[in-house]
Amino acid sequence: MEVIKVENLYKQYRLGQVTTGSIAHDFNRWWQTVRGKEDPYEKITGLNNREDSGSNDYVWALQDINFSVKQGEVLGIIGRNGAGKSTLLKILSKVTSPTKGNIKIKGRIASLLEVGTGFHPELTGRENIFLNGAILGMTKSEIRSKFDEIVAFSGVEKYIDTPVKRYSSGMYVRLAFAVAAHLEPEILIVDEVLAVGDAEFQKKCLGKMKDVSGEGRTVLFVSHNMAAVKSLCTKGILLQNGKVIIEGAIDSVVKKYYGGERDSFNYRLCNYEVDGFHLYSVGVKNSNKAFDDEIIRDREIIIEFNYKLEKDINGLYFNIKLKDEEGSFILTTLSLGEINIDIDSNCIKMVIPAGFFNEGTFNLDLLVIQKNENGYKSYIQEPDFLSFDVLPEERPLGTWMGKELGFLRHTFEWKKLLK
Ligand SMILES: Nc1ncnc2c1ncn2[C@@H]1O[C@H](COP(=O)(O)OP(=O)(O)OP(=O)(O)O)[C@@H](O)[C@H]1O
Ligand SMILES: [Mg+2]
The missing domain is CATH 2.70.50.60 (abc- transporter (atp binding component) like domain)
Incomplete structure (x- = not known):
């Protein structure tokens, strides 16, 4: 069963601005739209490419994105900085709206986007758990039954009655992840945030996401950590300059990501x-x-x-x-x-x-x-x-199956002692 369907999705930003940035432009946009014309600011074909500091101020963060996700699939979304990954997750989470295109979603979504979304800074950890649960449509008693598990997973027990604005970014993400993963969303969306936690917590999160997907729920995961992506995801999408370059089995998508620009990529x-x-x-x-x-x-x-x-x-x-x-x-x-x-x-x-x-x-x-x-x-x-x-210039002695194993080779100091 398809739970997410994205069709001809486009998102345009004006650099540094949320609206078109000028009242005249906004008015023009509104006027053209009212008259049933195309938005004039969508015609600008500025590609989403960080290295091309082109002259126009508009950027297509996403262009003509099409894909679907089936229930229980774990989809990895990968791509270089600025490729459009977070924009896509924000649109799916309804934090921002598309410039044009359609998205269809079946089921409750819990998202963990960049630090700063989802939690209210003035509220305590405890209050935020209840708030998020309520947003997900859970009753108080449902949330209460999950509460201890969430707090234990996050490891921030001591600070649970402190406003989250006093949390470190690591604590914040710990709690936010615990909430998103435990409140039984049908679709879990996670953007990169794991980078903030320590190695142990990252492992715990990956394990939890695996559990969530094992329960037949759908997970969308953005990360630059290819080892994590490969261990968690079954399918993948590679974004480049706002476009889908390849979609398919995660191994081939990761391969493309690394191999895509091999010409003199050194x-x-x-x-x-x-x-x-x-x-x-x-x-x-x-x-x-x-x-x-x-x-x-x-x-x-x-x-x-x-x-x-x-x-x-x-x-x-x-x-x-x-x-x-x-x-x-x-x-x-x-x-x-x-x-x-x-x-x-x-x-x-x-x-x-x-x-x-x-x-x-x-x-x-x-x-x-x-x-x-x-x-x-x-x-x-x-x-x-x-x-x-x-x-290698030539393969030296000590090769194993014709290839030396390991990434480093170094001759260490050996000391002969009499003890
Ligand atoms: N609020 C905004 N206003 C203007 N431009 C934006 C905004 N958000 C994103 N962009 C632009 O849209 C493009 C895609 O950004 P996005 O954050 O989706 O990339 P990303 O793939 O998540 O990158 P990263 O790996 O660095 O997180 C970039 O060119 C970015 O500069
Ligand atoms: Mg991002």
Whole structure:
């Protein structure tokens, strides 16, 4: 039985604005619509593409989206930052309305969208549980019967009578997830929020979502964590610039996500500007080689950042995370920090010693943050920013089935002692 059906769905935003942004435009839109004409602001064909800082202010966050979900299916929705995933979940949760198109939904939905939706900040944890239950159409006694389980799952017992505005973002998400998953929704919608909790809680959430789907309920799950997506979901949708690129079995969708831009994906031009910091490109290659040469394991590998600064910036950190093809994390490294990059520089390199990596495919998450008096400020946060293959020059001794296993190879120090 189909429980969600989405047909020719479009969503347009004017950048930085909720309405068209000007009274004249809004009036024009209203006037055209009243006259039965097409909305003039829908004709602008600005693609949803972060890197194309095109001249028009309108962006299609979603374009011509069509899919359906059957009862009990667990659908993973994946795609790069800005692909339109959250917009789609917001429309399905009725937090925002589509520009045009149809959606049909059968059943009660509980959604866990970005932190900030769903809970009332002034109310306590306890009050919010009852409020959310009521919104889902449950009676007080039904909610009461679930209450202890929700609180236990969330692990925030001590703060249950504190207004949620005093919660940390981790506590907030814990409680919000517990509520959404325990109030027996027919459709559970979860957007990324797991990223906030610690590893143990993430595991618990994934387990709970599995249980929920095991009970025949439908789950829609957005995440950048491909390992989680693959373990939870059966079907997937890949969004790119607001369009569905592929829909189908989750394994093939994840493969497409990683493989889609393989042409020289070890080098990427970009155009970020934050506070006078412009990042123009990031690439991975062997030292003294070009970006389109193969990356050989037994030579020094560098990750190169090209940028421009309008002023000196202190305390800038480049955080790099590497993942395998399944999306499991292999390595995290944090750079710079105490070294200030100054206005006269325009390139930095991270150097990986020859032979450190084994052969394999690596996916790189990039995070650029600045540490200041108030904590951290995030400049850039891009999961799966790059992907690169490391190849062996020749296969050395000790190979297993013709391939060396594991991602890292390193010769450690061995000490001979007499004890
Ligand atoms: N309220 C808004 N006003 C204007 N533009 C918006 C708004 N919300 C989203 N957009 C734009 O719509 C596009 C899709 O955004 P969306 O948040 O759905 O992406 P996403 O796939 O969830 O990305 P992420 O992985 O970063 O969460 C982006 O270009 C974004 O800038
Ligand atoms: Mg999002």
